[in-house]
Amino acid sequence: MLAQIGKRLHVRVRKRLTPYKTISSETFNLSTIKDVAALAGVSFTTVSHVLNDTRPVSADARRRVLAAVEDIGYLPSAVARSLRKSETKIIGVLVPNVQNPFFAELVCGVEECCRLAGYSVFLCNSDNDPKRQQQYMRTLLEKRVDGLLLSSAGDDEALARIFKLASVPSVTVDRLVSGARADRVSVDNSQGAYNAVKHLLDLGHRRIACISGPAEFEVARERVEGWRRALQEAGVAVDESLVIVSDFSSLGGYDATKRLLLTHSPATAQHPVTGIFAGNDMMAIGALRAAAELGLKLPQQLSIVGFDDIELSRYVFPALTTVGCGVRLLGAEAGRVLIERIENPGAELKDVLLTPRLVVRESTARAQQQ
Secondary structure (H helix, E strand, O other): OHHHHHHOOOEEEEEOOOOOOOOOOOOOOOHHHHHHHHHHOOOHHHHHHHHHOOOOOOHHHHHHHHHHHHHHOOOOOHHHHHHHHOOOOEEEEEEOOOOOHHHHHHHHHHHHHHHHOOOEEEEEEOOOOHHHHHHHHHHHHHOOOOEEEEOOOOOHHHHHHHHHHOOOOEEEEOOOOOOOOOEEEEEOHHHHHHHHHHHHHHOOOOOEEEEEOOOOOHHHHHHHHHHHHHHHHOOOOOOHHHEEEOOOOHHHHHHHHHHHHHHHOOOOOOOOOOEEEEOOHHHHHHHHHHHHHOOOOOOOOOEEEOOOOOHHHHOOOOOOEEEEOOHHHHHHHHHHHHHHHHHOOOOOOEEEEEOOEEEOOOOOOOOOOO
């Protein structure tokens, strides 16, 4: 199944650096096993052999042990087993905002991949708070998760300090943390933005604004670079005043579009903006709302393109043209890479780069002649 997920995506992989350490222990809690043994009339080692299938046991003894387990509702200690085997079969996943559909879909993709491989997922939501993010990272590491998947927000230096403490396999999504011993799975942000803006250019748009995420995020900078490159290659002058910085939220996209259209509206401006590239689908959805409230006809007067291809983007009106590789597939690929790392901790680190595709829907149309 994991190999199939990899085959469904167009990826480029760059090998990177170092192996990981593991922690072992022989500690094992036998108290409840003794209860089962007493009820079944066998030794606790016999109970252990039955439950772990480590040595042949007579059919009668096995029957009595299993009956005792069912009778008292015994559950083997996952903590004890993890200490004995040096594994928990648990993946820690840390995201900045679980209410954002992008991260919700990402986690679903990670969870499905990990579940099929026999792992459970612990989800932590930092709510865009770097301090809470650090606290959750420490908690996950203290719980001895087998692996850590991080789609993060905030301070690079603080994250790097935390990663120095990590002795577990780790993967970051769309984020390179300097000094971290972690694989990375990301989308080709610059190329995706380039494709989105080129689509607008091919439709005859020349005044194309860019609603960007915060400049401190590498993702936002790469997507603005793609916007700029597409304009330059088409011979269109790059007007940096048309870059409106926002926060990757729908409200942020809504407010940014309102500010933009106050002076660049197709309905009133001498040199109007006729196309908007939004740095993610959530901001694009906010832009759709703002333009509609201002009385613009979409997409006849204003075309809007997003980035990510979240599931919601196909159900807004007009349905959103966007670029992406499918967020669930991004999560599944990140889960696959992390499980590969857990099972082969000595392999060189990797950068896995997914190639986004253009998904044309209803929010873009040929530019009207001015």
